[in-house]
Amino acid sequence: MSNFLNLRHNVLPGFRLSFGITLFWLALIVLLPFAALLYSTAGMGWDNFLSTVSSERVLLSLRLSFLTAGLAAVINLVFGFLVAWVLVRYPFPGKRLVDALVDLPFALPTAVAGIALTSLYAPNGWVGQFLAPLGIKVAFTPLGIIVALTFIGLPFVVRTVQPVLEDLEKELEEAATCLGASRWDIFRRVIFPAALPSLITGGTMAFARATGEYGSVIFIAGNIPMVSEIAPLIIVSKLDQFDQQGATAVALVMLGISFVFLLLINLIQRWASRRHGAGH
Amino acid sequence: MADLTTESRPVRYALTGIALVFLFLFLLLPLISVFWEALQKGWALYLSALTEPDALSAIKLTLISAVIAVPLNLVFGVAAAWAISRFEFRGKSLLITLIDLPFAVSPVVAGLMFILLFGANTVAGGWLQDHGLQVIFAVPGIVLATVFVTFPFVARELIPLMQSQGADEEQAAIVLGASGWQTFRKVTLPKIKWGLLYGVILTNARAMGEFGAVSVVSGHIRGETNTIPLHVEILYNEYNFVGAFACASLLALLALVTLLVKSMVEWNLQRQQQASTLRTAEARLQAQAAQP
Numbered sequence: 308m309s310n311f312l313n314l315r316h317n318v319l320p321g322f323r324l325s326f327g328i329t330l331f332w333l334a335l336i337v338l339l340p341f342a343a344l345l346y347s348t349a350g351m352g353w354d355n356f357l358s359t360v361s362s363e364r365v366l367l368s369l370r371l372s373f374l375t376a377g378l379a380a381v382i383n384l385v386f387g388f389l390v391a392w393v394l395v396r397y398p399f400p401g402k403r404l405v406d407a408l409v410d411l412p413f414a415l416p417t418a419v420a421g422i423a424l425t426s427l428y429a430p431n432g433w434v435g436q437f438l439a440p441l442g443i444k445v446a447f448t449p450l451g452i453i454v455a456l457t458f459i460g461l462p463f464v465v466r467t468v469q470p471v472l473e474d475l476e477k478e479l480e481e482a483a484t485c486l487g488a489s490r491w492d493i494f495r496r497v498i499f500p501a502a503l504p505s506l507i508t509g510g511t512m513a514f515a516r517a518t519g520e521y522g523s524v525i526f527i528a529g530n531i532p533m534v535s536e537i538a539p540l541i542i543v544s545k546l547d548q549f550d551q552q553g554a555t556a557v558a559l560v561m562l563g564i565s566f567v568f569l570l571l572i573n574l575i576q577r578w579a580s581r582r583h584g585a586g587h
Numbered sequence: 588m589a590d591l592t593t594e595s596r597p598v599r600y601a602l603t604g605i606a607l608v609f610l611f612l613f614l615l616l617p618l619i620s621v622f623w624e625a626l627q628k629g630w631a632l633y634l635s636a637l638t639e640p641d642a643l644s645a646i647k648l649t650l651i652s653a654v655i656a657v658p659l660n661l662v663f664g665v666a667a668a669w670a671i672s673r674f675e676f677r678g679k680s681l682l683i684t685l686i687d688l689p690f691a692v693s694p695v696v697a698g699l700m701f702i703l704l705f706g707a708n709t710v711a712g713g714w715l716q717d718h719g720l721q722v723i724f725a726v727p728g729i730v731l732a733t734v735f736v737t738f739p740f741v742a743r744e745l746i747p748l749m750q751s752q753g754a755d756e757e758q759a760a761i762v763l764g765a766s767g768w769q770t771f772r773k774v775t776l777p778k779i780k781w782g783l784l785y786g787v788i789l790t791n792a793r794a795m796g797e798f799g800a801v802s803v804v805s806g807h808i809r810g811e812t813n814t815i816p817l818h819v820e821i822l823y824n825e826y827n828f829v830g831a832f833a834c835a836s837l838l839a840l841l842a843l844v845t846l847l848v849k850s851m852v853e854w855n856l857q858r859q860q861q862a863s864t865l866r867t868a869e870a871r872l873q874a875q876a877a878q879p
Contacts, residue, residue, distance in 0.1 A: 319770075332663040393606040394606075409610070416838045419838045422831060458617070519693025558693075
């Protein structure tokens with residue numbers, strides 16, 4: 308096995324054991340279920356697959372999922388960058404507490420986030436009561452989905468951009484200032500280009516997570532077919548009707564799209580590290 | 588001299604203000620509202636919502652699945668991090684990608700995969716059912732789904748940490764005659780304990796809070812296959828808001844503890860790093876002083 312793996316000589320023991328455990332657990336928990344998915348796809352037939360995926364209700368749900376995930380990602384790019392910037396650059400009281408709070412969406416179960424946001428944005432909720440007179444309905448509309456997905460995605464952007472901003476060399480900004488550049492020029496020409504790769508990575512991660520999100524969305528969405536029904540919910544309702552093939556078809560389309568995004572993240576990271584390396 | 592690399596005071600205040608208002612509206616307010624709604628009708632109702640039989644059985648099931656899933660993924664995570672960070676072998680980046688796979692999959696799709704694998708009408712599921720083990724719509728399925736969604740956490744936390752620490756100290760221990768286990772227990776474990784703790788606490792938070800994947804495989808049998816998040820959903824859909832938010836507040840408390848531990852871990856890691864840079868610098872100075 309060590310020949311096949313091209314294992315380099317090392318005085319440390321435990322490779323066989325640790326590699327064995329890793330491979331065994333990976334095969335059992337991750338690879339086997341994926342194999343089951345592929346196996347049942349193979350038995351489905353192309354026509355069956357196509358007719359399921361191209362039904363209007365499925366197409367609309369896919370469009371809704373990706374559209375709301377995209378809009379939430381854009382909101383998170385703007386506010387995530389702002390939060391990261393403020394946390395890195397400006398002193399204010401309670402900063403450590405605020406910094407810890409940013410990770411809340413990672414730690415709070417999605418169902419809890421879902422019911423909390425719904426109660427806030429319902430027409431009689433703490434926030435909803437101020438929006439209702441303006442004619443803005445959030446809960447039980449696609450707007451509510453965007454709110455939930457913004458909540459879920461925020462830490463992805465902040466936590467990828469923050470370390471990059473921390474590592475920025477102040478000398479560059481000082482030099483630019485001495486050469487007569489305004490703060491806005493420096494932001495546009497020095498800071499933003501340096502942070503851009505991390506913004507793209509964080510935004511893509513938030514987007515990818517949001518497309519598959521279920522728990523926080525189903526409470527606030529209202530789940531009206533063709534209007535506020537997301538793609539993961541289509542899978543669940545197909546399963547409830549014992550339509551495993553239909554559920555599998557929709558799942559495949561979603562998986563395909565998220566793999567494209569995973570690939571994209573990898574390419575961006577490679578491109579960014581190359582660019583970063585060239586700068587030195 | 589004024590700092591050349593910062594904005595004017597009004598700009599600073601305005602940006603900080605916008606960021607804080609955004610965080611208040613999107614993060615803090617939902618958190619506060621959970622406890623507010625839970626305690627709205629008083630402590631008596633809150634406590635009775637938590638102690639009714641269905642809630643207790645949901646709490647029990649949540650604890651069971653976490654107690655099984657967390658240690659399993661802990662062992663796996665340490666093994667994976669040891670193999671990946673301490674050895675060079677072909678296919679390593681593929682292995683890392685595969686470990687990350689559960690993060691890229693919608694929880695609902697994860698649940699679906701286990702139904703396709705172990706459902707009553709599948710080969711494996713049928714065989715297991717004939718031998719008296721029901722997986723889907725039963726506890727084993729819930730545990731499997733939980734293990735799947737929490738699979739990468741410990742490994743993800745440990746791999747970069749152990750890679751950055753390097754293997755010099757372990758190699759020294761081995762060369763000096765320590766056994767593999769001794770090296771791991773006395774050299775590696777103290778170095779990675781904070782990262783390990785954080786990985787475990789994240790795994791636990793996700794294991795207890797997972798909704799989508801568990802919801803698909805659970806079958807929602809009250810008092811039998813409901814975890815706390817699923818119980819929250821049922822109560823909420825029955826308009827029992829106090830009950831729903833009471834159970835949700837347990838999970839929100841768990842989230843707060845998770846954040847607290849995370850902050851502690853980060854602080855300790857920082858201190859550890861500073862101490863080790865300091866030691867290196869001191870050693871270098873002493874070495875220089877010793878030179879004639």
